[in-house]
Amino acid sequence: xxxxxxxxxxxxxxxxxxxxxxxxxxxxxxxxxxxxxxxxxxxxxxxxxxxxxxxxxxxxxxxxxxxxxxxxxxxxxxxxxxxxxxxxxxxxxxxxxxxxxxxxxxxxxxxxxxxxxxxxxxxxxxxxxxxxxxxxxxxxxxxxxxxxxxxxxxxxxxxxxxxxxxxxxxxxxxxxxxxxxxxxxxxxxxxxxxxxxxxxxxxxxxxxxxxxxxxxxxxxxxxxxxxxxxxxxxxxxxxxxxxxxxxxxxxxxxxxxxxxxxxxxxxxxxxxxxxxxxxxxxxxxxxxxxxxxxxxxxxxxxxxxxxxxxxxxxxxxxxxxxxxxxxxxxxxxxxxxxxxxxxxxxxxxxxxxxxxx
Ligand SMILES: Cc1cc2nc3c(=O)[nH]c(=O)nc-3n(C[C@H](O)[C@H](O)[C@H](O)COP(=O)(O)O)c2cc1C
Numbered sequence: 001x002x003x004x005x006x007x008x009x010x011x012x013x014x015x016x017x018x019x020x021x022x023x024x025x026x027x028x029x030x031x032x033x034x035x036x037x038x039x040x041x042x043x044x045x046x047x048x049x050x051x052x053x054x055x056x057x058x059x060x061x062x063x064x065x066x067x068x069x070x071x072x073x074x075x076x077x078x079x080x081x082x083x084x085x086x087x088x089x090x091x092x093x094x095x096x097x098x099x100x101x102x103x104x105x106x107x108x109x110x111x112x113x114x115x116x117x118x119x120x121x122x123x124x125x126x127x128x129x130x131x132x133x134x135x136x137x138x139x140x141x142x143x144x145x146x147x148x149x150x151x152x153x154x155x156x157x158x159x160x161x162x163x164x165x166x167x168x169x170x171x172x173x174x175x176x177x178x179x180x181x182x183x184x185x186x187x188x189x190x191x192x193x194x195x196x197x198x199x200x201x202x203x204x205x206x207x208x209x210x211x212x213x214x215x216x217x218x219x220x221x222x223x224x225x226x227x228x229x230x231x232x233x234x235x236x237x238x239x240x241x242x243x244x245x246x247x248x249x250x251x252x253x254x255x256x257x258x259x260x261x262x263x264x265x266x267x268x269x270x271x272x273x274x275x276x277x278x279x280x281x282x283x284x285x286x287x288x289x290x291x292x293x294x295x296x297x298x299x300x301x302x303x304x305x306x307x308x309x310x311x312x313x314x315x316x317x318x319x320x321x322x323x324x325x326x327x328x329x330x331x332x333x334x335x336x337x338x339x340x341x342x343x344x345x346x347x348x349x350x351x352x353x354x355x356x357x
Contacts, residue, residue: 002094002141002168003036003065005200005223011035012241013171013202015228016069016097016145022282024272027061028265029235033242036224037066041099043112044072044081056281058089061272067095067143071102073111075130079137086138095168096140100127101147103177114147114177121161128161141168145204147177152189159193159201169200171226181229191220202226209237210244233290235269236261256348259295263341266291270334280323284330288337296348297340308332 003011014021014029016038021029026037040057047054047070060066068085072078082096102113109115111125119126127144134142144167148155162170172193174185185205194201200223207213208230216225230237239261243251253261266288273279285305292301309329317325 001200002067002143003200003224005169007223010217010222010245011202011224012238012245013204013224013226014038014231014235014238015204015226016041016099017228017232019283019286020232022057022273022278023059023061023064023276024269024278024282025235026066027064027272028269029231029238030064031268032235032261032265033238034227034231034235035065036094037064038097039066039068039093041069041071041102042081042085044070044074044078047081047084048077053281054085055088056278058085058093060089060092061276063092065094066092067097068093069097069099069145071099071107071112073115073125075125075133078130079133082134082140082142083137086140090140093140095143096134096138097143097145097171098127098130098134099145100130101145101173101177103147103180108177117146117149117158117177121157126161127158128165131162131165131167135166143167143169143171145171145173147173147175148186148189150176152192155189156192156196159197163197163199167199169202169223170197171202171204171224174203174205187216187219190222194220194222200224204228207241210240210250213241213244233287233293234262235265259344259348262291262295263337263344266337267334270330270337273330279327279330280319282326284326284333288333295340296344301336301340304336305333 005011012033012035014034014037018040021040030037042054042057058068068089070078070081099113100116107113116127131142131144144162159170172190174187174190190203202224203216203220203222204226207216207225207227213225227237240251273282288305289302292298312325
């Protein structure tokens with residue numbers, strides 16, 4: 001098993017998120033309390049053709065527990081990519097996850113992500129056939145991340161077929177492909193899947209705080225709970241969830257503590273992006289906007305961040321120029337954080353350590 005699941009202690013997962021869960025973000029989220037993390041999705045076809053970005057996406061910093069996620073449409077090509085990624089990242093990567101739930105049209109249009117769930121049972125590229133083929137090719141455990149159908153019976157049949165095919169655990173995002181990210185996640189069907197399967201079941205969708213976590217636990221008794229959007233710009237959500245699981249009550253965190261953690265987390269994130277040469281691959285402006293949401297002077301900071309390099313027309317850049325531009329932007333953003341850190345410290349007391357790592 002890729003993780004030591006314990007029925008009395010649910011595992012907190014950071015969801016795989018494209019353009020978010022790079023190695024530096026995973027490192028910070030793990031430091032905050034995420035037990036296990038997943039990489040951004042890596043496209044099987046791109047990887048098989050030597051796409052250089054996989055090496056920036058698929059590694060882990062200082063032993064942070066993680067899995068590498070693959071997205072693709074064809075069982076043979078996914079299995080080939082799995083073998084290559086295993087060679088590149090094993091044993092650090094504890095698991096290879098197959099994305100069967102991404103609903104975004106550029107992905108589904110090419111038969112990938114949630115489009116796999118439209119395949120007929122038994123077809124070569126049905127999710128279960130893919131898991132079977134990948135398990136034949138690699139030693140590393142394999143997991144699947146799915147959405148649900150409108151039809152509960154069909155969802156249960158899919159989950160069972162994945163278990164029979166050899167998946168070590170299954171993550172279920174309780175929304176249909178058509179829902180994209182709207183409406184509420186359906187946790188009732190996840191409870192049924194948990195009852196039906198013997199492998200660990202990880203619930204995903206709408207875990208945002210202690211209350212939603214407790215409600216999901218009471219309803220489903222799942223082995224793990226995966227957090228996506230609530231962690232964007234706010235990996236500190238795992239501090240609260242971890243504290244809650246360990247102590248049975250919410251952390252007594254003041255607003256100042258919360259601000260302070262957010263700023264420290266951003267500084268730490270920025271430091272590791274820089275250290276591992278990830279700045280050129282990250283939209284740092286977007287990340288900085290996410291991290292400042294809700295902070296004192298947030299509006300002022302965001303306007304300043306928005307204004308930086310406003311006239312630069314990135315789409316005309318070569319890769320090297322883009323890397324240089326993003327690094328320069330990142331340093332200026334870091335300066336804005338430091339400036340507001342000082343301003344806040346005067347007003348609210350200590351905010352952030354301005355930690356130098
Ligand atoms: C920006 C963004 C990127 C995402 N990228 C991926 C991805 O690469 N692979 C994947 O399986 N799901 C991806 N997802 C879906 C999340 O993993 C998760 O299933 C979804 O956000 C529901 O969980 P939540 O309600 O906690 O956000 C992405 C979601 C968002 C918001």
